[in-house]
Amino acid sequence: MELVRSLGSWAMGAAMAISATLALPLNASGAARAATPAADLLITGAKPDQLFIIDAATRSIRTEYHLAGANGQIFTIVTSPDQRIAYLLVDKMERILGIELATGREVFRADLSAPDERVKDFFALTVTPDGKELIAYELPTRLKPSEYIVEEPRFAVFRTDAGLAAKPVRSYPAPRRIHMLLMRPNGSTFYALGFDLYEYDVKTGKLLDTRGIQKWALADHSQPDLLAFWPVTEPTGVFTSPVYSELKKDDKGVPMTALMSLNLKSGELAYADFEPLSALIFSTVLSPDRSHAYGVYTTLTSVDMAGHRLEKRVPLDHTFYAVNVSTDGREIYVGGTNCDVGFYDAKTLAKNAILKLPGCSDQTLSTLRVIHDH
Amino acid sequence: MSIGLAKYWKLVVSALVIGMGGHAAAAPAVPGQELVRTYCSGCHRENSGSFERISAIRKTPEGWVMTLFRMRQVHGLVLEDAVHDSIVRYLADTQGLAPSESAAGRFALERRPNAQDMDLGPEISVMCGRCHSIARAALQRRDEEEWRKLAHTHVGQWTSIEYSASGRDRPWWQIASGPLPAKLAALYPLSTTAWTDWKALPARDLTGNWVVSGHMPGGKDFFGKARIDREEGGGYKAAYQLTDVTDFEFAGESKALVYTGYEWRGSAQVRDRSWREVYALSEDGNRLSGRWFDSEHAEEGGEWTAIREGGAAEVLALFPQSLRAGSTTLVTMVGNGLASTRGAPASFGDTAKVTVVQNEANRVRVLVKLAANATPGMRKVSTGGATGKVAVYTQIDQIDVVPAYAIARLGGGKAAPVAAQFEAMASTRLPNGELLPLGPMTADWTSIPFDAEAKRTEDFKYAGHFDARGRFLPSAAGPNPAREFSGDNVGNLTVVARATDGSRSVEGRGHLVVTVQRWITPPIY
Numbered sequence: 001m002e003l004v005r006s007l008g009s010w011a012m013g014a015a016m017a018i019s020a021t022l023a024l025p026l027n028a029s030g031a032a033r034a035a036t037p038a039a040d041l042l043i044t045g046a047k048p049d050q051l052f053i054i055d056a057a058t059r060s061i062r063t064e065y066h067l068a069g070a071n072g073q074i075f076t077i078v079t080s081p082d083q084r085i086a087y088l089l090v091d092k093m094e095r096i097l098g099i100e101l102a103t104g105r106e107v108f109r110a111d112l113s114a115p116d117e118r119v120k121d122f123f124a125l126t127v128t129p130d131g132k133e134l135i136a137y138e139l140p141t142r143l144k145p146s147e148y149i150v151e152e153p154r155f156a157v158f159r160t161d162a163g164l165a166a167k168p169v170r171s172y173p174a175p176r177r178i179h180m181l182l183m184r185p186n187g188s189t190f191y192a193l194g195f196d197l198y199e200y201d202v203k204t205g206k207l208l209d210t211r212g213i214q215k216w217a218l219a220d221h222s223q224p225d226l227l228a229f230w231p232v233t234e235p236t237g238v239f240t241s242p243v244y245s246e247l248k249k250d251d252k253g254v255p256m257t258a259l260m261s262l263n264l265k266s267g268e269l270a271y272a273d274f275e276p277l278s279a280l281i282f283s284t285v286l287s288p289d290r291s292h293a294y295g296v297y298t299t300l301t302s303v304d305m306a307g308h309r310l311e312k313r314v315p316l317d318h319t320f321y322a323v324n325v326s327t328d329g330r331e332i333y334v335g336g337t338n339c340d341v342g343f344y345d346a347k348t349l350a351k352n353a354i355l356k357l358p359g360c361s362d363q364t365l366s367t368l369r370v371i372h373d374h
Numbered sequence: 375m376s377i378g379l380a381k382y383w384k385l386v387v388s389a390l391v392i393g394m395g396g397h398a399a400a401a402p403a404v405p406g407q408e409l410v411r412t413y414c415s416g417c418h419r420e421n422s423g424s425f426e427r428i429s430a431i432r433k434t435p436e437g438w439v440m441t442l443f444r445m446r447q448v449h450g451l452v453l454e455d456a457v458h459d460s461i462v463r464y465l466a467d468t469q470g471l472a473p474s475e476s477a478a479g480r481f482a483l484e485r486r487p488n489a490q491d492m493d494l495g496p497e498i499s500v501m502c503g504r505c506h507s508i509a510r511a512a513l514q515r516r517d518e519e520e521w522r523k524l525a526h527t528h529v530g531q532w533t534s535i536e537y538s539a540s541g542r543d544r545p546w547w548q549i550a551s552g553p554l555p556a557k558l559a560a561l562y563p564l565s566t567t568a569w570t571d572w573k574a575l576p577a578r579d580l581t582g583n584w585v586v587s588g589h590m591p592g593g594k595d596f597f598g599k600a601r602i603d604r605e606e607g608g609g610y611k612a613a614y615q616l617t618d619v620t621d622f623e624f625a626g627e628s629k630a631l632v633y634t635g636y637e638w639r640g641s642a643q644v645r646d647r648s649w650r651e652v653y654a655l656s657e658d659g660n661r662l663s664g665r666w667f668d669s670e671h672a673e674e675g676g677e678w679t680a681i682r683e684g685g686a687a688e689v690l691a692l693f694p695q696s697l698r699a700g701s702t703t704l705v706t707m708v709g710n711g712l713a714s715t716r717g718a719p720a721s722f723g724d725t726a727k728v729t730v731v732q733n734e735a736n737r738v739r740v741l742v743k744l745a746a747n748a749t750p751g752m753r754k755v756s757t758g759g760a761t762g763k764v765a766v767y768t769q770i771d772q773i774d775v776v777p778a779y780a781i782a783r784l785g786g787g788k789a790a791p792v793a794a795q796f797e798a799m800a801s802t803r804l805p806n807g808e809l810l811p812l813g814p815m816t817a818d819w820t821s822i823p824f825d826a827e828a829k830r831t832e833d834f835k836y837a838g839h840f841d842a843r844g845r846f847l848p849s850a851a852g853p854n855p856a857r858e859f860s861g862d863n864v865g866n867l868t869v870v871a872r873a874t875d876g877s878r879s880v881e882g883r884g885h886l887v888v889t890v891q892r893w894i895t896p897p898i899y
Binding site: 093118120122139141143145146147148149150176177179195214223225227298299315316317318319 | 416417418419426427523525526527529530531533534536537542543545546547548551853858859860861
């Protein structure tokens with residue numbers, strides 16, 4: 001809160017007219033997509049072992065599972081392409097579970113650590129489009145009797161049919177400080193977000209491309225800051241995230257918020273400032289018609305994608321880390337902290353409903369996912 | 375993980391029956407090295423009396439307590455508290471820091487609230503100081519290889535270190551494991567002549583009578599005597615007979631260990647409260663000074679100095695520190711060799727009439743009547759063979775709020791609130807324009823919004839309140855539905871101290887940030 005305030009005061013008086021040097025990718029046909037009737041199910045996790053499936057239309061808990069293997073907290077949630085299985089990063093980031101959503105049955109388990117090697121996956125995992133392979137980012141530490149030895153990070157590939165004692169079928173070197181993996185729809189490459197945006201070959205682990213995040217392309221800006229734990233790409237196949245930097249103006253730095261946008265299919269990467277920083281945003285999601293991005297933290301923010309401008313902002317009841325959007329684009333879902341999930345009108349940002357999770361445990365950083373009712 | 379200060383301190387000074395006394399004192403029942411062999415060498419292999427990692431590090435007693443805490447908490451080491459204490463003593467005595475090596479970081483050992491951390495340049499400020507005090511690093515000694523191993527420990531233990539703010543903006547690991555260890559080893563090497571020389575000195579025996587003075591911000595200064603005696607097992611016990619400046623007499627007692635030959639760590643009971651004592655013995659063994667504080671609230675405490683009774687003539691302390699021209703004031707001086715004789719009465723300089731009320735070697739009390747035209751300024755005071763200083767003034771011109779910037783923490787859950795104690799320090803302006811400090815004075819304390827944003831969010835309504843002694847007592851923590859975003863009861867406040875000087879009002883201002891709980895409270899932040 002202090003930070004928000006101080007950042008807010010820095011931003012006061014800053015010029016509103018920002019010349020964006022890059023255009024955000026706008027899919028002209030996006031707006032014409034037919035909105036399907038909302039039959040959204042939300043998935044979220046809460047401490048210490050709860051996995052919830054929420055019926056968005058009725059604002060009710062469809063299913064609540066207690067996962068024996070969670071051990072404290074559910075971090076990242078990714079779903080299989082057929083949306084039947086949720087893969088969950090759990091157990092202090094040292095275990096990945098695959099849970100069949102219809103039954104709660106554990107169908108996959110990979111324990112990343114071994115007695116002499118502690119392995120943490122810092123939020124980053126993804127599944128191939130055919131659902132057959134899961135890629136995890138591994139930060140290993142060799143545990144010797146009297147010392148730790150930090151080892152080089154790696155990507156570890158698991159077969160999803162490997163059962164409850166899954167071991168990697170292959171692994172290859174990875175950069176340090178990766179915090180997100182995003183599979184491309186072609187199934188042959190995936191993105192890794194860290195210091196920069198890297199693209200890797202799924203089969204060979206070959207680094208195919210590196211594009212700037214810290215060395216980004218916005219002129220007259222300081223080194224940007226991007227850290228995102230919520231690999232939300234539904235419903236558009238475009239990942240978005242707030243990026244913070246300072247615009248160098250008259251020998252002064254004006255804190256700015258930009259939106260980074262990565263189209264997983266086309267590979268198009270864009271950044272554009274949309275406001276002098278006046279509120280922190282933890283995560284964003286792109287509307288189905290790609291006309292708006294919605295961001296959350298202490299406020300719910302709506303960004304006009306075409307105009308690169310802040311459109312509307314309303315205060316939230318408390319901090320929310322995670323955001324998603326209904327398949328028909330009419331409603332925004334907020335979660336990721338405390339024990340409630342909020343439903344907000346996408347046009348007015350008015351609060352439609354709040355659902356308290358049973359037991360009122362903290363969702364703490366859990367991804368808020370949207371899948372479709374089968 | 376939440377570990378209270380009291381628990382840590384229990385580990386530091388719980389079992390006082392086993393031990394060695396000074397760093398070159400008699401061996402304990404079970405030699406420390408044998409305990410390290412028994413409890414540590416399963417992982418830290420022994421090679422010719424040296425133990426992997428352990429023998430390559432020097433630390434303060436608190437530093438070794440933190441190490442053993444981690445071994446118990448994270449690595450499953452099981453050992454009884456008495457064995458823990460013996461190992462801490464052995465390691466602090468044989469692999470400690472010389473007085474000159476711990477001097478710069480003493481504020482951290484003394485848990486001084488609102489202390490300014492050490493400045494070792496921008497790189498170490500960010501690489502080390504963004505998570506813990508730089509003093510925590512500066513109170514350790516390692517060679518380059520061992521500093522590098524510490525970098526491995528950091529990343530191996532705390533994955534988020536490369537991702538958190540001021541870590542993710544740079545290749546943190548590459549710096550921490552690359553050039554940084556050599557820089558730390560140059561600043562804080564394992565082998566030093568300071569340590570070799572110190573270890574060669576015989577342990578000082580603290581037994582005897584001591585003259586004491588103390589200052590407690592927001593409380594009453596005091597003075598008196600301490601009797602220190604040896605306890606079986608190599609520790610000490612102390613008995614205090616003290617008097618505050620309002621003539622209230624009180625007693626207390628303490629049990630203490632002296633680590634590394636000079637690090638006094640005591641656990642005291644004074645006026646029905648439990649206090650911790652973190653003092654350092656001077657290299658000549660004649661002065662014991664540091665900070666004492668409430669066992670549960672380290673922010674509540676004060677200064678403590680003791681000198682050996684019968685030493686060279688010295689005014690240890692003089693109460694009050696300043697006298698108003700035209701006033702008559704009872705002045706107390708404590709120290710050594712203070713008793714005035716017929717030939718050499720206590721003197722407060724020109725225009726001061728002195729009447730002796732009490733005249734003892736260690737305590738002299740005099741009524742000082744200053745003429746109305748007494749010259750403002752610092753003047754010399756003499757009594758017996760000792761000299762001191764007192765400030766003379768005609769009016770108070772300035773109030774400084776000390777500390778000028780402070781932090782208080784909300785309390786809630788397992789975390790106790792952390793109050794912020796302020797003092798109104800008065801000064802007078804001398805004809806030459808200089809400000810002459812007059813010491814603390816009574817003031818009325820209030821808080822107002824620090825800026826427009828703090829006013830808008832009405833921090834002053836939520837963050838807490840002042841008591842009459844200049845102590846800001848923060849509110850309870852937690853989401854507050856009455857605040858924007860259900861925000862916590864944090865606040866950004868301007869502290870206002872208003873004092874009256876005759877018919878005049880003098881005001882001083884400071885800055886107070888009331889922030890969230892601190893969940894982890896190790897002996898060295």
